[in-house]
Amino acid sequence: MMEVKKATILVASIKRRKKKTNEEGRKIMSSPNESRTLAKAFSGILGVDEKSMLEILVKWHPEDLTTFRNENSSIFLKDKYFLFERWQDYHIAFLVKEFLRFQDVVVQWTMHPWERDARMARKALDGHPQTYGLLIELACTRSSDELLGARKAYLSLYGESIEEDVASRVEGIERQLLVALVSTYRYEGSRINDVAVRSEAIKLGITINRHGDKKKLFKDEEIVRILATRSKPHLKAVFKCYKETFNKNIEEDLDEPSLKDIIYCLYAPPMYFSKILDSAMKANANENEKEALSRVIVTRANVDMKDIAEEYDRQYKTPLTQKIEDVALGNYKDFLVTLVQRSLPKGSD
Numbered sequence: 468m469m470e471v472k473k474a475t476i477l478v479a480s481i482k483r484r485k486k487k488t489n490e491e492g493r494k495i496m497s498s499p500n501e502s503r504t505l506a507k508a509f510s511g512i513l514g515v516d517e518k519s520m521l522e523i524l525v526k527w528h529p530e531d532l533t534t535f536r537n538e539n540s541s542i543f544l545k546d547k548y549f550l551f552e553r554w555q556d557y558h559i560a561f562l563v564k565e566f567l568r569f570q571d572v573v574v575q576w577t578m579h580p581w582e583r584d585a586r587m588a589r590k591a592l593d594g595h596p597q598t599y600g601l602l603i604e605l606a607c608t609r610s611s612d613e614l615l616g617a618r619k620a621y622l623s624l625y626g627e628s629i630e631e632d633v634a635s636r637v638e639g640i641e642r643q644l645l646v647a648l649v650s651t652y653r654y655e656g657s658r659i660n661d662v663a664v665r666s667e668a669i670k671l672g673i674t675i676n677r678h679g680d681k682k683k684l685f686k687d688e689e690i691v692r693i694l695a696t697r698s699k700p701h702l703k704a705v706f707k708c709y710k711e712t713f714n715k716n717i718e719e720d721l722d723e724p725s726l727k728d729i730i731y732c733l734y735a736p737p738m739y740f741s742k743i744l745d746s747a748m749k750a751n752a753n754e755n756e757k758e759a760l761s762r763v764i765v766t767r768a769n770v771d772m773k774d775i776a777e778e779y780d781r782q783y784k785t786p787l788t789q790k791i792e793d794v795a796l797g798n799y800k801d802f803l804v805t806l807v808q809r810s811l812p813k814g815s816d
Contacts, residue, residue, distance in 0.1 A: 514799030607732035
């Protein structure tokens with residue numbers, strides 16, 4: 468009897484210790500810090516925090532998840548009929564996009580640059596006029612050989628040329644200039660004709676100031692010819708001469724955002740890309756703007772990311788890597804930051 472009693476006492480003691488251990492463990496697992504961390508992991512502006520999700524969710528028990536759902540009404544909604552906590556539909560749609568950001572950026576990074584640009588051009592043409600800026604970016608920031616390669620890839624992928632698709636799909640006054648931009652093969656040497664520079668700077672000034680409706684500039688033959696055929700060194704000289712002649716930068720005389728983007732892409736790509744990156748990382752950015760974060764960093768990482776990062780720091784007084792750290796999450800954030808950092812001098816951030 469004594470042995471049975473001892474065994475009973477021992478079993479009860481083990482159960483008490485086990486219960487106490489479970490209660491202490493549960494207290495740690497459902498701590499407020501973890502709940503806040505998980506809520507942030509699900510609610511980032513760009514990407515999700517996969518590491519925090521893994522570390523927290525695998526430890527939590529059903530009652531911890533119930534508490535979490537009840538405490539986060541921005542993510543979960545109390546069902547009014549059956550009184551259970553269900554996901555907000557819009558947040559599920561949001562998370563689908565955010566989980567895919569890392570996948571998309573990795574796929575873009577591993578693509579051949581020609582294919583990547585061709586697919587981007589097709590996406591721009593499948594969209595709406597707000598996406599035509601991507602065509603401007605591709606046509607005006609790539610070298611002649613890079614643009615030719617994209618045109619070859621586009622023909623291979625879709626059985627049509629970029630030129631004919633732009634001509635048939637773009638509706639509106641931008642069509643003529645966009646066709647010319649994607650069709651061009653610019654001279655890339657350093658030779659500049661000073662007489663032509665001055666003549667064309669004056670022609671641009673007269674033409675721009677003659678048109679009260681700046682939209683008409685998209686169809687002006689001289690504007691199209693100069694912007695779509697001249698080399699980038701030549702255009703930089705023209706824009707410099709324009710400022711000297713008319714006492715203002717050419718972009719100050721242009722009301723149309725698309726025309727300003729063309730000017731910036733042709734003579735100051737780092738300034739253009741810095742603006743695009745800043746817009747992508749704003750809290751109220753739309754999906755097209757957000758996608759530009761991946762696009763710019765992937766396509767410029769091996770080209771001029773150092774110049775873009777320096778320009779971003781100069782314009783917005785924040786290192787580009789720090790800004791990405793502040794707004795992005797998880798593997799997506801780490802991948803982007805790494806791509807930027809590899810282009811910077813050692814010791815800089």
